Amino acid sequence: MFHHTPLRYAALVLLASGALFQAFTAQYFGLEILTEILILAMLVLALDMVAGFGGMVSLCHGALMGVGAYGYAVLSTTAGLTPPVAMAAAVGITAGISWVIGAICSRSHGIYFIMATLAFGQMAYSYVFEAPIFGGDDGLGGIERLDLSAVGIDLNDTRTFALFCLVALAAIYGLAVMVLRSGLGRSFSGVMHNEQRMRALGLTVWRVKADVFGLSGMIAGFAGVLAAQHIMYISPGLMAWTVSGEALVVVILGGLGTLVGPLVGAAVFVVLKHELSSLTTYWHLIVGVILIGVVMSRANGIFGFIEDYFAARSKAAVATPKATEVTKDA
Amino acid sequence: MxxxxxxxxxxxxxxxxxxxxxxxxxxxxxxxxxxxxxxxxxxxxxxxxxxxxxxxxxxxxxxxxxxxxxxxxxxxxLSRSYQKNTLFDGLTVEENLGLAAAIHTGNATTFWSDSLGKAEVREIVKDVANQVDLMPFLHAKVSQISYGVRRQLEVGVALATRxxxxxxxxxxxxxxxxxxxxxxxxxxxxxxxxxxxxxxxxxxxxxxxxxxxxxxxxxxxxxxxxxxxxxxxxxxxxxxxxxxxxx
Structure with missing residues (x-):
């Protein structure tokens, strides 16, 4: 069951302050990196919802993000829908597809679930790669951003778009918290703890899994819509399984099942990627070594390590009386 | 019956x-x-x-x-309890009972509100906790209570589906x-x-x-x-x- 702790609140305040500082002070390149972090953060939040709180380790979330991106691109360019309608439709379609995938895969567990979701992701990737309507391997260009000029907001401005993504991420974080603390979220968590018992209590387990997977896919789809608007061009690479794998790496790096951890993971991962790739083309090796280190440390990612550290400190503070107290007793 | x-x-x-x-x-x-x-x-x-x-x-x-x-x-x-405890170990006694009560009251699948905050769920939780002597342990995690109390909870969870x-x-x-x-x-x-x-x-x-x-x-x-x-x-x-x- 998800709950906020003072440390989690503190981490959220720090992350939000850092993002706001970057959004108001950074130049073009810094703003691009910030937007990349924010969009990745949405994707990994979506993945953490299902993997961290329901044990549904998905390898198709990259593809679901791609469904949102391609859905928006096709609906807003080829179909000629206005951006708000295209956005809503793309997110809705992704949610529907995710629900169906969740329903179908709900009976499988562990490695079989991972493989089933990987298969769905690869099917989507292969289809988009070949289908002329999606531009094949050339991808699709000419994608417009949401037009908010009526309320005096120009999303074509890099700084404004970064701020828009930050507000969207905050709203999505709130949605994820609401879902995980709801009756559905509690049932989902109960299923992860003991699926057989939840069924014996009368819960239609597949339906709960499908519902949360659908909501998670909806968030991934929204991240895809923003990714398409960010670059204004999309290619099948967005749906490759490596995107899902990278998202899983970020969730584990940050802290599975914490919601806050994946946000930390997204920031660390993107900054590392940009910093290390400017030093060496073999930057993946270094990220790999860091990930192995995090996994081998037995802590739940970077944020889990921080939580463990503070928990141990407060335990030690309770166990060890203060020097003045000892003197007084003596 | x-x-x-x-x-x-x-x-x-x-x-x-x-x-x-x-x-x-x-x-x-x-x-x-x-x-x-x-x-x-x-x-x-x-x-x-x-x-x-x-x-x-x-x-x-x-x-x-x-x-x-x-x-x-x-x-x-038709509800059952098991010979071997099949509880939700990471959760509190209240949350364990709440999961079952939420299913019974139709609050287990709503994504906009907390099932444990619903009056009808809380009522069942309180009622069952009284029935199986779990009131003193309501906020304790399953991992923190004794084996005997877990057996009581095992029955309580089954009872919470009414x-x-x-x-x-x-x-x-x-x-x-x-x-x-x-x-x-x-x-x-x-x-x-x-x-x-x-x-x-x-x-x-x-x-x-x-x-x-x-x-x-x-x-x-x-x-x-x-x-x-x-x-x-x-x-x-x-x-x-x-x-x-x-x-």
Whole structure:
């Protein structure tokens, strides 16, 4: 069951302050990196919802993000829908597809679930790669951003778009918290703890899994819509399984099942990627070594390590009386 | 309230339940006795739908539920507790009871509000916690409570679905004599309109609680009657009660 702790609140305040500082002070390149972090953060939040709180380790979330991106691109360019309608439709379609995938895969567990979701992701990737309507391997260009000029907001401005993504991420974080603390979220968590018992209590387990997977896919789809608007061009690479794998790496790096951890993971991962790739083309090796280190440390990612550290400190503070107290007793 | 007709189940060459027919009236408290391997738990698994019988039917409140999945039978009023604790270890006692109560009240699938915040869920949680003496442990995590209290919670979780029929698989399994005595009171204090079917090895508890007794041996019903008749049955002494009476 998800709950906020003072440390989690503190981490959220720090992350939000850092993002706001970057959004108001950074130049073009810094703003691009910030937007990349924010969009990745949405994707990994979506993945953490299902993997961290329901044990549904998905390898198709990259593809679901791609469904949102391609859905928006096709609906807003080829179909000629206005951006708000295209956005809503793309997110809705992704949610529907995710629900169906969740329903179908709900009976499988562990490695079989991972493989089933990987298969769905690869099917989507292969289809988009070949289908002329999606531009094949050339991808699709000419994608417009949401037009908010009526309320005096120009999303074509890099700084404004970064701020828009930050507000969207905050709203999505709130949605994820609401879902995980709801009756559905509690049932989902109960299923992860003991699926057989939840069924014996009368819960239609597949339906709960499908519902949360659908909501998670909806968030991934929204991240895809923003990714398409960010670059204004999309290619099948967005749906490759490596995107899902990278998202899983970020969730584990940050802290599975914490919601806050994946946000930390997204920031660390993107900054590392940009910093290390400017030093060496073999930057993946270094990220790999860091990930192995995090996994081998037995802590739940970077944020889990921080939580463990503070928990141990407060335990030690309770166990060890203060020097003045000892003197007084003596 | 609960009826089985000619239930048969085999695993390969092993015949685990043979032609088992039972009929429990509303509010009846029946204890199932039998040596290890008699097919008691397998019978329970067929009743709740965790196993499909090879032959025979299960009826709940007059309706044939043999083809219904586990969750649907539970929603129709058939609940069970397990011989081995099957709780939600990382959660508190309150959250454990709340999960079951949320399913019963239809709050388990809403994504916009917290089920544990709902008045009807809280009422069931409080009510059941009182029934099974869990009030002092409500905010403790399952990992922080003793084994005996976990057994109480095991029954409490099943009760929180407000069942018509409650199947209890060895509720006192692994608890000491003092705790077992507490279970006598706990079971005797349950609402009289709740139908109970209990697998139990504790003879004192069995004869204290039971309105009727059914004895299974090698998957077959070999005795079905009142506790007093069970005490006097030579067949029972031979297959099961000998060691108890001698002790």
């Amino acid at each position: 609960l009826e089985t007709r000619n239930l048969d189940k085999s695993f390969g060459a092993v015949h685990v339940t043979r032609d088992v027919s039972l009929k429990l009236e509303r509010g009846e408290r029946r204890v199932i006795l039998g040596p290890n391997g008699a097919g008691k738990t397998t019978l329970f698994n067929q009743l709740v739908g965790e196993l499909t019988p090879d032959r025979g039917t299960v009826h709940l409140a007059g309706e044939d539920v043999t083809a219904l999945p586990v969750a649907k039978r539970a929603r129709q009023g 069942p018509l029929v409650l199947l209890m698989d060895e509720p006192t399994s692994g608890v000491g004599p003092e705790m077992a005595k507490g279970f006598h009171d706990l079971l005797n204090n349950l609402p009289r309109d709740l139908t109970l079917l209990i697998i139990e090895h504790d003879m004192d508890l069995a004869f204290d609680v039971a309105d009727t007794i059914t004895v299974l041996n090698y998957g077959e019903v070999v005795f079905d009657g009142l506790p007093d008749a069970a005490r006097g049955s030579d067949l029972l002494k031979e297959i099961y009660l000998g060691s108890w009476e001698d002790a």
